[in-house]
Amino acid sequence: MIARWIRDLILGARLSRAGGRDGRVRMAMTAVGVGIGVAMLLAASSIPAMLQARHDRTAARDxxxxxxxxxxxxxxxxxxxxxxxxxxxxxxxxxxxxxxxxxxxxxxxxxxxxxxxxxxxxxxxxxxxxxxxxxxxxxxxxxxxxxxxxxxxxxxxxxxxxxxxxxxxxxxxxxxxxDHFGDRNVGDAFSPMLALLIVIIFVVLLLPIGMFIAAAIRFGDERRDRRLAALRLVGADSRMVRRIAAGEALVAAGLGLLAGALFFLVGIQFVEGVTLTDISVFTSDVRPDAVFATLVALAVPAAAVGITVLAMSRAVIEPLGVVRRSGGTRRRLWWRLAPPAVGLALLYPLVGQVGRSTARANPFQVAGGAVLLLISVAVILPWLIEAVVRRLGGGGVAWQLAVRRLQLSSGTAARIVNGVAVAVAGGIALQMLFSAAAASNSIPTGQDITRAQVEAGFDRATGPAIAAEAGARFRATPGVRSVLSFAELTGTDPKAPAPSEGMAPTFPIYVADCRTLAELAAIDRCADGDAFLVARAAGDPFKGATPGPGERVRVGSVEWTVPPSARPAEPKPDSLARTASGVYATPSAAGVAALREPSVRTFLRVDQAKPDVYEYVRNTAFAIDPAMYVTVLQGTRASSQFITIQRGLFIGLVVTLLMIGASLLVSTLEQLQERRRLLAALVAVGAQRATLGWSVLWQTAVPVLLGLGLAVVAGAGLGAVLLAMVGEPVRFDWWNVSGIAGTAAAVVLVVTGLSLPVLWRLVRPDGLRTE
Known part of the structure; x- marks a missing residue:
């Protein structure tokens, strides 16, 4: 028995190499398709190693x-x-x-x-x-x-x-x-919502790759079945035929693994020249996980055999030809509803249980539920396409050619579109969860960008006059409209009781000209030499009380007496929307010139329409002090963890989009190659090449539109469940949903356009030649 199996598998492997030009083309297309998918999986498994290598290097230099x-x-x-x-x-x-x-x-x-x-x-x-x-x-x-x-x-x-x-x-x-470089501090753990977002990202990005490999394995299966029918004619039984087909599939999968390894090794040679959102990696960082790579090496051949045998179950291979069972038997819907039902059953217990800072969802439960809900798109889509195209008819010649082709082989059309539909469904769900995560991870800064657009500052062991010098240099910078520059020092009242943490209470001292002080505090009148006292307000970050006129305080290493003529004033929010108590003094106020070690803060209003205005500001700041920081003010600020995930998502989406385009292109070319003699015969009897081009477009567009409609429903459903899990209200951003679906449709149009030159070549008279 085992010897017979091995003999049949070897025969299938030999036939894969002896199938003539058609066999070689099919084998090459399958190997390339599987190789692209394997290379993507190897690249995905290298992400943890890449991130760890970057983390180790940055930690070593911190x-x-x-x-x-x-x-x-x-x-x-x-x-x-x-x-x-x-x-x-x-x-x-x-x-x-x-x-x-x-x-x-x-x-x-x-x-x-x-x-x-x-x-x-x-x-x-x-x-x-x-x-x-x-x-x-x-x-x-x-x-x-x-x-x-x-x-x-x-x-x-x-x-x-x-x-x-x-x-x-x-x-x-x-x-x-x-005394050394190297920071061993461990960063904060991801919040439950961000952890959930990471799981969904991996599901959405990796699942289309698996479907792409499955579709590539079935390239040219109609020609293969016709060859196997010839074996039935010389005495092979149905079981032997399946074993021979499995041998062919193993050879194709093996070549695909080798091609994938080659694509991966060649691709990583160019990785150092690629930068996405400030992220770049060394070639040595791209190391696939050994366990994952082993699983891929075992799973791809096993999947090739399983998919091949399963595909043959829908065809009767007889000595005189092949009969497809799909023509007379309609697909059933009831069992296709099982995957989404099981997926919802896995996710429903987690509804409302995933908190932003406490409870975390089981990643395997979340991934399993999401995979089943997304897989349901691929399971239901063949039934939907068959049910719709069965009722289509009429129209022009191109439309009728496309519809008839879909009616004869709706399963093939669904197989081509499955990857697109699953990717769109996952993208919609991911976008809904991403929007909620963006809202919860965006921190309001309270900065009033109408009063200033840039803040700059530094510390220097000199006097408060440095603030005026910095302000003058910024005023001479191209594109700067107005400048508020002041020195900020910290005063200490040594007589006040210290708080429990052992630090003496402090209060700020602001030194600037009258025009600047009027922006920081509500003062009645001002002249150089004046000083003002602002009482502590609610929310003031400083713990100490404001000293009174004539009180003795310490500022760094200098003893300073608050001017006796200091008058009370009311606080006013600065461009960072902070109010602070303390002493507000002009440069000529008594004793101010002797103070040391100020922090200089400068707020700038700039002409944002001027090209490179922020670069001119940064040049001035660097000339004042290389350690001077320059911050462009903004109303909200996203957490660093969220920004990291956002960058990773962008990279993944770019890779997935390229893979979807490659999948569609290879699948379309395979279908054209399969029908080349039929297409050439149509042209020989008078069909216009433009008619055939439009038929190819309609043949692709109808399944894509049905797949996108189903993907919108499935993606919105999965997104609603995920939002319910984290306790967020369900919101549908139809603009982003239409953008995702429109991008997928655009990819289909581009792929169809790229396939037209191949179509024109196939419909030439020599396309009627056979072997």
Missing amino acids: YQMYGDTPMAKSDRTLLVTEADTEFRGITVRGRLLQPDGPHAPVPPGLATLPRPGEMVVSPALAALLSAPDGALLRPRLPDRIVGSIGDRGLAGPREYAFYLGSDQLTADSNAHRI
């Missing part, structure tokens, strides 16, 4: 910022401060370094520390600075480049980063003294 007790200076310590900037939407990571001794730690990727005025940059930043597009960035980074950051010190090959040597840093400013 540093622990110690709390209130500064590290003691030694020959093994280093002063470091952030100097991050941004250029036309590109984040540039920067650090200023100043060693305390010859044995100071060196960041990963650097051989030695840069000297003052020297700069070590990443290869991507070096290329940008030397290119014409980087002309506006060069004034911001004019220092001499003395080296390149190695791979160990970069998150990815396309990261923009630099280290700048300095001799101006002090521990009294915002510089941190460290």
Whole structure:
């Protein structure tokens, strides 16, 4: 028995190579289709390794910022401060370094520390600075480049980063003294909603890949069945025929695995040149999970055999030909409703049970329910197409050719569209959950962007006059309309009782000219030399009470007396919508010039219509102080975890869209190849090529429209269940739903257009040739 099975499988493998040109074309198309799917699965299994590699490198170059007790200076310590900037939407990571001794730690990727005025940059930043597009960035980074950051010190090959040597840093400013690089802190765990979103993303992105592989395995099955009918003529029974077909499928699956491995290995050679939403990875980071890769290597051949045998159950292969059972027997609906029913049964117990910060759903239960609901689209779609096309008729010649073809082989049409329909259904559900997650992970900043669009600031161990100097330089910047610049210091009342945490109560001191103070506080009149006192208001972040006129306070290391002439004033929200009590003083107020270590904050109104206005602002800020931060104000801010997921989703959607297009194109070409003699015969008897082109379009458009309609229903249902699980109200964004469906329809139109040149070649007279 076993020997017979092995003999039949070997015969099938030999026949796969001896099937003539048709057999070789079918085998090549199957191998390419399976190979694309396998390469996608290997790439998907590499995502955890890529993320871990990026995390390890960034953790190794980060540093622990110690709390209130500064590290003691030694020959093994280093002063470091952030100097991050941004250029036309590109984040540039920067650090200023100043060693305390010859044995100071060196960041990963650097051989030695840069000297003052020297700069070590990443290869991507070096290329940008030397290119014409980087002309506006060069004034911001004019220092001499003395080296390149190695791979160990970069998150990815396309990261923009630099280290700048300095001799101006002090521990009294915002510089941190460290004795090593490497931060072992573990990031916050994902919230339950974000964890649920990740599970759904993997289901939505991976399921179409599996369906694409299943469709590729069935390429050319009609020609294969006709060859097997010839074997029946020479004495093979039905069981032997199935074993021979299984042997062919194993060869095709094996070639597909080899092609997939080849596609993957070739594709990763170009991965370093790809950047999506600031994310890039090294080639060495792309390592498929060994267990997952083994499962793929075993599952693909097993699926090939199972799908082939299952497909043959709907056909009767006799010595004189092949009879398709689908022509006389209508598909039944009742059993096709089982997958969505079971999927709902899995997800229903989780409704209202997934909290944003406490309860978490079982990922396997969620994935299983989502997979069954999405699979129901592929299960119901053949019945729906058959039920609809059975009632179609009339119309022009192209329409009648398309409808008749669908009536004869609606299963083939459904198989081609299944991947598109499942991807659209998953995309709609994902969009609904994504919108809810975006709303719950968007944090209102309270910033009034009508009063200012940019905030800039820094700390420096000088006097409050530096704020006026910074304001003057910003006013001379192209595109800046108005500037509010002030110095902020922290005062301490040593006589006040300390709170339980052991820190003395503090209050802010703001130093600016009268025009700026009038924007920060409601004052009656002002002249240089005046001072004002604003009482503590509700929500004030400072714990201490505002001192009275003439009281003695400490500001850093300086004793200062509040001017006796200080008058009371009312608070007014600044551009960050914060109100603060404290002392508001003009630069000439008594004793203010002697204060040290202010924080400078500057609010700018800019002409947003001016090109690169934010880059000019950043250039000015970097010239004032490389450690000066520049923040573009906005009304809401998304959490960093949500932004990471959003970037991953974007990458996945791009890959899925490319895969869907490839799937449709290969499937359409396979169907045209299958019908080439019929198409050539139609042209030979007078059919117009344009008529055949329109028939191909209608033959694809009808199943796609039915599939998209079913996908909208299924996707909206799954999205509603997921929203109910996290306790969010069900909202349908029909604009985004139509956008997803429209994108899928556009992909179909593009694929149809790409298939027309092949159609014109197939309908030539030599298409009537046979072997």
